[in-house]
Amino acid sequence: MSDNIRRTLLELYDPLPVSDRLFVRIRLLLSNLYQLEHYVPKEGTILDIGxxxxxxxxxxAVTSPQRQVxxxxxxxxxxxxAQRTVGNRRNIQFQVxxxxxxxxxxxxxxxxxxVMYLIPPDTQRAILTSIACALEPNGVLVWKTHSHQPYWKYAITYAQEWLMTxxxxxxGAGIFFMDTEESLQSLRNAGLNPIVVLMPSPRPYSDILFIGCKS
Ligand SMILES: C[S@@+](CC[C@H](N)C(=O)[O-])C[C@H]1O[C@@H](n2cnc3c(N)ncnc32)[C@H](O)[C@@H]1O
Structure with a gap:
């Protein structure tokens, strides 16, 4: 992430209590959310679930004003x-x-x-189907989760998420990580064409990205 974007993003959180500002900084350090941005169209309506x-x-929203998020x-x-970060920007909204x-x-x-792994698998599959229905033709789902491999990273990820919940x-209702094959099959069953994007990093987490395209 460029320093400018990171600074702009962090400044949005200035009105929040210090504990939340710290939480956001840690979130950005521990997860490469910027990698997801590359797979999201630069314009159009975007739904960020959870x-x-x-x-x-x-x-x-910050990286492209043509996105309505x-x-x-x-x-x-x-x-x-999150609503306290909006200020007078018009391309972002938050709701429960x-x-x-x-x-x-x-x-x-x-x-x-x-988010998905906080939801039981049957509901995850139903959500993927609803997402596929909500997508415009050629729309795209960008789903970040964690793979079961390498096992030591998965164990650390699992322990951290367990503590957080x-x-x-x-x-969340518990911890329900699907493995890679199960995730790919669920995407196909929902009617999306999936690809896997690896997220290699020195961080001790087994991050993985699934991109599901609607034809
Ligand atoms: C680990 S946090 C991730 C937050 C955010 N996506 C990010 O990347 O920083 C998981 C979030 O999922 C939300 N969540 C859990 N179950 C949900 C559900 N059924 N519907 C919507 N959000 C949910 C939790 O409230 C929590 O904010």
């Missing part, structure tokens, strides 16, 4: 914090919403970063 503090939603999250407190009940609109792209700020 946006949390809105870091990815804001990144997408809607971030939704089940956690009303996080949405209230559940991944299982998507807004009844269509989108050119949908992003979902580190048990004792931290993350809401």
């Amino acid at each position: 946006c949390g503090h809105g870091v990815l939603s804001n990144l997408l 809607l971030g939704i999250d089940i956690d009303a407190k996080k949405i209230a914090l 919403g559940d991944a299982a009940f998507l807004p009844s609109r269509s989108f050119h792209a949908v992003t979902i970063a580190d 048990k004792f931290g700020p993350t809401q």
